[in-house]
Amino acid sequence: MTDDAWMTDDAWATDGPASARWAYGTGFRDPFVDIDLSAAPATDPEQLAARCLMLGDDALVYSHRLQQWITRLPELEEEMAVANIALDLLGQARLLLTRAGHLLGTDEDRLAFFRSEHEFRNVRLVERADTDFAELVGRLLVFSTWRLELLRRLRNSSDPGLAAIAERGATELAYHREYAAGWVVRLGDGTDLSHQRMQAGLEAFWPYVDELFQPDPVLAELSPELADPAALRSDVDAVLDPVLATATLQRPSVAPAAGVGGRTGRDGIHTEDLGYILAEMQSVARAHPEGVW
Amino acid sequence: MMEPAGGPRGSGSGPETSTAVTGGETPTATAVAGDGESASALLDRARRVAESVTDPELPAVTLAELGILRDVTVQDGHVHVTITPTYLGCPALREISGDLHRQLREAGFADVTVHVQLTPAWTSDAITAEGRRKLAVAGIAPPRPAARGPVPLGLPGRRDPVACPRCGSADTTVLAPFGATLCLALHRCRACGEPFEYVKDI
Numbered sequence: 322m323t324d325d326a327w328m329t330d331d332a333w334a335t336d337g338p339a340s341a342r343w344a345y346g347t348g349f350r351d352p353f354v355d356i357d358l359s360a361a362p363a364t365d366p367e368q369l370a371a372r373c374l375m376l377g378d379d380a381l382v383y384s385h386r387l388q389q390w391i392t393r394l395p396e397l398e399e400e401m402a403v404a405n406i407a408l409d410l411l412g413q414a415r416l417l418l419t420r421a422g423h424l425l426g427t428d429e430d431r432l433a434f435f436r437s438e439h440e441f442r443n444v445r446l447v448e449r450a451d452t453d454f455a456e457l458v459g460r461l462l463v464f465s466t467w468r469l470e471l472l473r474r475l476r477n478s479s480d481p482g483l484a485a486i487a488e489r490g491a492t493e494l495a496y497h498r499e500y501a502a503g504w505v506v507r508l509g510d511g512t513d514l515s516h517q518r519m520q521a522g523l524e525a526f527w528p529y530v531d532e533l534f535q536p537d538p539v540l541a542e543l544s545p546e547l548a549d550p551a552a553l554r555s556d557v558d559a560v561l562d563p564v565l566a567t568a569t570l571q572r573p574s575v576a577p578a579a580g581v582g583g584r585t586g587r588d589g590i591h592t593e594d595l596g597y598i599l600a601e602m603q604s605v606a607r608a609h610p611e612g613v614w
Numbered sequence: 615m616m617e618p619a620g621g622p623r624g625s626g627s628g629p630e631t632s633t634a635v636t637g638g639e640t641p642t643a644t645a646v647a648g649d650g651e652s653a654s655a656l657l658d659r660a661r662r663v664a665e666s667v668t669d670p671e672l673p674a675v676t677l678a679e680l681g682i683l684r685d686v687t688v689q690d691g692h693v694h695v696t697i698t699p700t701y702l703g704c705p706a707l708r709e710i711s712g713d714l715h716r717q718l719r720e721a722g723f724a725d726v727t728v729h730v731q732l733t734p735a736w737t738s739d740a741i742t743a744e745g746r747r748k749l750a751v752a753g754i755a756p757p758r759p760a761a762r763g764p765v766p767l768g769l770p771g772r773r774d775p776v777a778c779p780r781c782g783s784a785d786t787t788v789l790a791p792f793g794a795t796l797c798l799a800l801h802r803c804r805a806c807g808e809p810f811e812y813v814k815d816i
């Protein structure tokens with residue numbers, strides 16, 4: 322044996338390839354151990370899993386988009402902020418995919434890396450690449466405000482797994498929202514140029530906002546507070562409107578982006594951007610399936 | 615992603631929490647069972663070890679003081695430790711699990727399982743008074759009480775100021791709302807001019 326404690330540490334050394342994770346390395350296996358999932362709701366497991374995938378895919382794809390900003394942001398403080406937000410969302414995605422994996426008999430890695438485009442259930446809002454920092458903070462404001470309202474309503478979900486994720490995730494999102502709102506006001510109420518670019522940033526993604534408020538009977542079953550999408554929308558607007566007003570920005574009046582026969586992101590119908598995201602995100606895992614490090 | 619590599623342990627596959635890591639040859643181990651130590655003494659000892667493990671990102675405080683150590687039990691010499699993540703994406707969870715395994719093993723507990731508990735969710739309010747004191751001594755401002763209920767968008771000046779951990783002045787400003795780790799923000803004191811870290815109230 323050697324004197325280097327870390328070299329001989331069983332905690333690291335005895336954990337063989339059989340239990341090693343090949344995709345993410347942070348090593349928590351099943352964070353749901355203490356939650357009694359046997360008391361899962363009457364909701365059909367496949368339908369419940371689909372909702373976990375929807376919320377998980379929103380966070381996963383958006384996290385990826387935010388990560389693409391790293392090293393390209395205007396200031397070091399913004400690098401840290403966007404990286405932290407992306408990491409928070411990745412944490413939410415992992416747990417939501419893990420929960421979906423319970424119900425589908427698979428795991429987070431397989432769901433993240435081996436589903437194809439049409440199997441992703443994220444809203445199309447998260448797919449676009451931002452054209453500039455103004456669009457980043459504008460979209461982050463809308464996304465975090467909407468997701469915060471959604472998760473707040475799921476804290477009392479009839480699925481205990483989903484409820485646990487929603488409770489913790491909501492507080493994280495409130496912090497993201499605060500950050501985004503600060504920048505939207507600063508840019509909107511800034512110089513003529515910053516105002517103009519902030520307004521243009523909102524216009525760019527706004528066609529995808531409507532899709533956030535589609536009715537979903539299964540979500541309504543999981544939380545009665547989600548039975549009325551109009552109420553959700555008005556709560557989101559109650560946050561957005563004062564921010565836009567303070568920022569001297571106009572709420573864009575643009576037509577919602579069309580789906581295909583009424584089908585959109587939640588149905589697996591995506592913009593072409595998602596294909597590029599998945600190609601980048603999944604390529605290593607697909608090239609080395611079951612690889613470990 | 616903002617985490618330091620954590621030394622030589624930062625690479626390689628770590629232990630799975632919720633997976634018993636069995637220590638086959640443990641030369642430093644003292645006999646755990648069968649040497650007359652009562653069950654309650656054993657539990658006390660295991661608990662003391664787990665409670666004394668420090669947080670890898672806030673080494674000034676222990677897991678117990680940070681409020682993320684939820685439970686320690688011993689069954690037939692097998693220690694079960696339950697922790698809760700500060701943030702869902704907390705990348706330090708693996709290091710925490712590794713530290714728990716190692717320090718418990720050094721204390722003679724060969725069989726350890728670390729469980730992750732999600733609910734009730736961690737809040738910065740769970741940091742103990744002693745934890746707050748130690749953070750301040752380390753130059754890190756402890757969190758203000760977290761806002762509860764529907765969270766209104768912040769208006770500047772609405773909340774109590776964060777006091778400078780060095781000189782105590784309340785004349786401080788936020789440099790960056792997101793700091794070097796998920797749980798920290800960066801502030802600056804206008805009185806003494808020093809920047810300092812602040813544990814985000816959440």
Ligand SMILES: [Zn+2]
Pocket residue numbers: 778779780781782783803804805806807808
């Ligand atoms: Zn000071």
